[in-house]
Amino acid sequence: MAAQLSALTELVQQLQADNSRLREEATKMATPTTESAGPSSNVTCQSPTPNSPSQPRQPASMVNLAPHPPIPTGGVERYVYVPSERKCPRFSGKLSNDSLTAEDWVEEARRHLSSRPRSRSEQALIVFDLLEGEARAEIKFRPVAERDEPDKIFSILLSIYGCSQSYISLQKQFFQRRQLDGESLREFSHALLHLLEAVKRRDPACLANPEAVLRDQFVENVRDGMLKRELRRQVRLLPTLTFLDVRSEAIRWVEEGEHPSGPRPRAHSLSTHAIQDAGAASSAVLVQSPNELAEVKQSLRKQQAQLDSILRRLDTPSFFGPPPSRAPTRGPRYQFNAEGKPICLRCSQPGHIARFCLASSISPQVVAGSQSVTQQPEKN
Structure with missing residues (x-):
C-alpha cells in the first residue's frame, strides 16, 4: 500500500511540474521583450490606410512575429489519474471464496x-x-x-x-471425462483443457504430444454418435488437424442443424394414414390430431383404476369366503400331585403315566385285595 501511495505522489508531482512549465512557456510567448528581438524584428506589418500616405509600403516577406495573446479560460483545473496497472484479484486460500485456484x-x-x-x-x-x-x-x-x-x-x-492430487489421479480424470447431458461442446472442451493443464502442471513431460491427445479425447467422448463418426472421418482424412480445428468443425456441424448434439426427444409412436395426391402417385404420411395422446392417457387411467379395484377386492377377507371350521383337537391333560409327580389317567395313582401303567396286566381281584389289605391297618 505504501508503494502505491508513493507512486501516486510522484505522478501528481510530475503532472504539477509539467503544468507549471507549460504556463511559463505560454507567458514568455505572450510578452516578448526587446532583448530577444533582433534588428530585423523592429518592423511590424501594418496595413496601409488612406489617412497615412507618407508611410512606406512594407514588403510581403515581413510578418509580425509577435504571437497572439493567450485566450483566458475560466475553467477549474482538475487532475485526472489514469491507472496504468491492471487489477489483480485477491487470494484467501479458500476455493469457495476465491474465483481462481x-x-x-x-x-x-x-x-x-x-x-x-x-x-x-x-x-x-x-x-x-x-x-x-x-x-x-x-x-x-x-x-x-x-x-x-x-x-x-x-x-x-x-x-x-496448490493441487494435492497425484499425476495418476489427474490423468485418470482427464481420460475418463465424457460430455455430460446438456453440456455444450464449448463447455466440454473447456473442461478438457482445464484437466490437461492440471496434468501438465504436475508433470510437464508426461505426454509426448498433448495436442493430439486432447484432440482424440474430444473426438472420442462427444455424446452424439453421428458427430463422433463425422469427426473420426475428418481426422482420418487429415491427420494434421488440431484440436481447435476439430472443435470449430464440430460446433459448425451442430449450429448448421445437421444433427442436434443435445438430448434426443422421446419418440412417440403415432398412427398415420396416407392421402393420395391428385397429381402424383406418392403418398404423404400425416400425423393424427394431438387429441389421440389425451385418449391414450385416459385409457391408461381407466386401466389403473380397474387394477386398483381388483387389488382392493383381493385384500378383503370375505372375498375367499369363511375359513373351514376344524374340530378342536385337545391333547391329553396331565395331572400332577403336590410333589410334582404325574398322576396316571388309568389308575389315578401318582408316580407314572398311562403308558407305563401296570393296572391292565393285574387282575381286578388282586387290585381289590390289595386295597382291602391296605384298609385293615387303618381301621385298627
Whole structure:
C-alpha cells in the first residue's frame, strides 16, 4: 500500500511540474521583450490606410512575429489519474471464496508484477497486500527472508493451497471425462483443457504430444454418435488437424442443424394414414390430431383404476369366503400331585403315566385285595 501511495505522489508531482512549465512557456510567448528581438524584428506589418500616405509600403516577406495573446479560460483545473496497472484479484486460500485456484492466481500475480518494473521488496509488499484471510496469516508468520522474496511467497502458497492430487489421479480424470447431458461442446472442451493443464502442471513431460491427445479425447467422448463418426472421418482424412480445428468443425456441424448434439426427444409412436395426391402417385404420411395422446392417457387411467379395484377386492377377507371350521383337537391333560409327580389317567395313582401303567396286566381281584389289605391297618 505504501508503494502505491508513493507512486501516486510522484505522478501528481510530475503532472504539477509539467503544468507549471507549460504556463511559463505560454507567458514568455505572450510578452516578448526587446532583448530577444533582433534588428530585423523592429518592423511590424501594418496595413496601409488612406489617412497615412507618407508611410512606406512594407514588403510581403515581413510578418509580425509577435504571437497572439493567450485566450483566458475560466475553467477549474482538475487532475485526472489514469491507472496504468491492471487489477489483480485477491487470494484467501479458500476455493469457495476465491474465483481462481492457487496455480491460476500465482500466474495472474506474476503477470501483474511484470507490468511495471519494481524492486524485489516492492514486489513482495504488493503480493502480501493481495493476500487476505488464512493465506495472509500464513505468509505473515513466516521468516523475513521468505516474506521479502515474491518467488518464495509463491512457492509457499503453491505448496499449501496448490493441487494435492497425484499425476495418476489427474490423468485418470482427464481420460475418463465424457460430455455430460446438456453440456455444450464449448463447455466440454473447456473442461478438457482445464484437466490437461492440471496434468501438465504436475508433470510437464508426461505426454509426448498433448495436442493430439486432447484432440482424440474430444473426438472420442462427444455424446452424439453421428458427430463422433463425422469427426473420426475428418481426422482420418487429415491427420494434421488440431484440436481447435476439430472443435470449430464440430460446433459448425451442430449450429448448421445437421444433427442436434443435445438430448434426443422421446419418440412417440403415432398412427398415420396416407392421402393420395391428385397429381402424383406418392403418398404423404400425416400425423393424427394431438387429441389421440389425451385418449391414450385416459385409457391408461381407466386401466389403473380397474387394477386398483381388483387389488382392493383381493385384500378383503370375505372375498375367499369363511375359513373351514376344524374340530378342536385337545391333547391329553396331565395331572400332577403336590410333589410334582404325574398322576396316571388309568389308575389315578401318582408316580407314572398311562403308558407305563401296570393296572391292565393285574387282575381286578388282586387290585381289590390289595386295597382291602391296605384298609385293615387303618381301621385298627
